Amino acid sequence: EDQVTQSPEALRLQEGESSSLNCSYTVSGLRGLFWYRQDPGKGPEFLFTLYSAGEEKEKERLKATLTKKESFLHITAPKPEDSATYLCAVQTPNTGGFKTIFGAGTRLFVKA
Amino acid sequence: DGGITQSPKYLFRKEGQNVTLSCEQNLNHDAMYWYRQDPGQGLRLIYYSQIVNDFQKGDIAEGYSVSREKKESFPLTVTSAQKNPTAFYLCASCGNTDTQYFGPGTRLTVL
Numbered sequence: 001e002d003q004v005t006q007s008p009e010a011l012r013l014q015e016g017e018s019s020s021l022n023c024s025y026t027v028s029g030l031r032g033l034f035w036y037r038q039d040p041g042k043g044p045e046f047l048f049t050l051y052s053a054g055e056e057k058e059k060e061r062l063k064a065t066l067t068k069k070e071s072f073l074h075i076t077a078p079k080p081e082d083s084a085t086y087l088c089a090v091q092t093p094n095t096g097g098f099k100t101i102f103g104a105g106t107r108l109f110v111k112a
Numbered sequence: 113d114g115g116i117t118q119s120p121k122y123l124f125r126k127e128g129q130n131v132t133l134s135c136e137q138n139l140n141h142d143a144m145y146w147y148r149q150d151p152g153q154g155l156r157l158i159y160y161s162q163i164v165n166d167f168q169k170g171d172i173a174e175g176y177s178v179s180r181e182k183k184e185s186f187p188l189t190v191t192s193a194q195k196n197p198t199a200f201y202l203c204a205s206c207g208n209t210d211t212q213y214f215g216p217g218t219r220l221t222v223l
Contacts (some may be wrong), residue, residue, distance in 0.1 A: 028207075
């Protein structure tokens with residue numbers, strides 16, 4: 001069964017304390033992996049798309065990496081405004097097209 | 113500004129009542145999606161449409177209905193057959209890339 005698992009469920013960091021969020025996946029084939037940021041009560045905001053193992057993308061304090069089994073979202077020297085839920089989604093081929101499977105998310109809290 | 117809008121932001125439903133959530137996009141995207149988000153769970157697909165006048169059931173379509181009469185619009189109706197409708201509903205659209213872009217969401221509460 002296709003599955004996307006994010007860990008940890010919640011992460012509490014001090015400002016400036018770098019860390020990583022994990023997204024592991026088991027799918028029949030990877031078309032693309034997406035990272036989103038979601039603030040409370042709002043829709044997810046697109047961050048990155050990764051397509052193949054070894055690919056990396058960066059944006060400000062965030063860096064996403066991809067292997068054949070998982071993706072990491074590295075947060076360098078986080079600030080309180082980075083506090084949000086980070087969602088991972090995997091797109092995989094499906095009958096007649098493709099489907100997108102979302103993980104449950106990691107809630108990040110950054111304390112000043 | 114290009115984007116996706118959803119209305120209303122908050123919606124309250126009484127028992128036995130049908131309610132309709134609006135989703136509009138001006139991104140010229142062909143594909144549109146409706147998801148349901150519950151605490152501690154990943155987004156679950158309700159319905160999707162890849163072209164005007166065509167739509168497909170997602171994983172949890174029971175108790176919901178949609179229409180796609182215009183490229184820009186993809187309204188979702190939550191019918192009285194949906195027994196547990198309280199949730200955060202998200203609409204998304206997708207163009208030539210594989211990336212889905214989301215609207216701000218509608219929070220539906222059953223009274």
